[in-house]
Each structure stands twice: as C-alpha cells, then as structure tokens.
Amino acid sequence: xxxxxxxxxxxxxxxxxxxxxxxxxxxxxxxxxxxxxxxxxxxxxxxxxxxxxxxxxxxxxxxxxxxxxxxxxxxxxxxxxxxxxxxxxxxxxxxxxxxxxxxxxxxxxxxxxxxxxxxxxxxxxxxxxxxxxxxxxxxxxxxxxxxxxxxxxxxxxxxxxxxxxxxxxxx
Numbered sequence: 171x172x173x174x175x176x177x178x179x180x181x182x183x184x185x186x187x188x189x190x191x192x193x194x195x196x197x198x199x200x201x202x203x204x205x206x207x208x209x210x211x212x213x214x215x216x217x218x219x220x221x222x223x224x225x226x227x228x229x230x231x232x233x234x235x236x237x238x239x240x241x242x243x244x245x246x247x248x249x250x251x252x253x254x255x256x257x258x259x260x261x262x263x264x265x266x267x268x269x270x271x272x273x274x275x276x277x278x279x280x281x282x283x284x285x286x287x288x289x290x291x292x293x294x295x296x297x298x299x300x301x302x303x304x305x306x307x308x309x310x311x312x313x314x315x316x317x318x319x320x321x322x323x324x325x326x327x328x329x330x331x332x333x334x335x336x337x338x339x340x341x
Contacts, residue, residue, distance in 0.1 A: 195310035200331045203316040205296050206289075208340045215288045222284050226277035233270045240266065296338065303333045 206212055244259045251259070304312050312330060335341075 196308055197311045197313065198304060198307065198309040198330045199313040199315040200300055200329070200334055201316055202296065202300070202314040205300075205331060205334055205338070205340070206293055208335065209292055209296065209338060210340075211292045211295075212289075215285070215292070218288060219281065219285050223277075223281050226273075226281065230270065230274055230277065233266070233273065237263065237266045237270060296334070299334045299337045300330065303330050303337055307333070 240259075241263055244263060248256055248259075300312055304310075307330065309330065315329075315331075
C-alpha cells in the first residue's frame with residue numbers, strides 16, 4: 171500500500187512538473203528605437219518637425235528683437251525719465267519677457283505634440299510587426315533592449331530585431 175501511495179505521488183509530481191514546464195513563457199527582445207529610426211517613414215518626420223518648429227522660432231526671434239530694442243531704448247532714456255515712467259517701462263519690459271517665455275513654453279508643447287502625432291503611426295506599425303513576429307515564434311513577452319531599458323542579459327536566440335526589420339522591409 172505504501173509503495174502504491176509513493177508511486178501515485180511520484181506520478182502526480184511528474185505530471186505537475188510536466189504541466190508546469192509546458193506553461194513557462196518564452197521571452198524575447200528587440201531594439202525598438204533602432205527599428206523605428208530605420209523605418210522609411212521615420213526619415214520624413216524630422217523635416218516636417220523642423221518646418222513646424224521654424225515658424226515658432228521665427229516668431230520668438232521677432233519677439234526677442236522687440237524686447238532688445240525696447241530694452242536698449244529704456245537704457246538710453248532712463249537717465250532723463252521720471253520715476254513713474256521708469257516703473258512703467260520696466261513693467262512693460264517684464265511683461266514682454268514673460269509673454270516671450272510663455273510663448274516659448276507653449277511652442278515647445280506644440281512641437282512635442284506634433285512630433286508625437288507624427289511618430290505614433292510609425293511606432294504603432296513597428297509594434298504590430300513585433301507582435302506578429304513574437305506570435306509566429308511563440309514568444310510570450312518581448313522586452314525593448316534600447317538604451318536605458320531593464321534588459322540586462324539575453325542570448326542571441328531570442329533577439330527579434332532582425333526578424334521585425336525583415337517583416338517591415340528594413341535592410
């Protein structure tokens with residue numbers, strides 16, 4: 171009876187271990203930044219962002235020139251101005267400087283939003299390709315091995331970067 175119990179326990183243990191080993195997940199990794207940067211669509215984004223940003227730079231340059239001109243005029247005339255006029259001019263210059271800083275902050279936000287808007291379809295396409303390759307290879311989890319990621323150790327067998335580039339037509 172004891173031998174039968176031990177044999178049954180051993181059989182159940184082997185069955186459990188077998189099921190557990192089959193349930194383990196396969197893990198792979200890709201260099202996502204490399205993939206996205208090498209996609210043909212990505213090469214057209216930088217000129218679009220630069221052109222969009224240029225209109226803000228032009229406006230900021232004009233605002234800065236105006237501030238510099240008014241600042242120089244204030245310095246030249248401050249010796250002959252009354253205290254009330256000096257205070258008014260100083261307030262005007264401070265308001266212009268604040269307006270310029272606010273415009274610059276808003277411009278940065280708009281450029282970043284435009285950049286995200288333009289890159290989103292490309293990253294979505296790359297993610298879909300990573301997903302397809304992972305499914306085809308039976309990979310459950312895929313890490314991004316780009317700089318700054320948490321991936322510390324990997325073997326070449328689970329690097330999906332080349333397969334994803336091939337799927338996207340990148341050489």
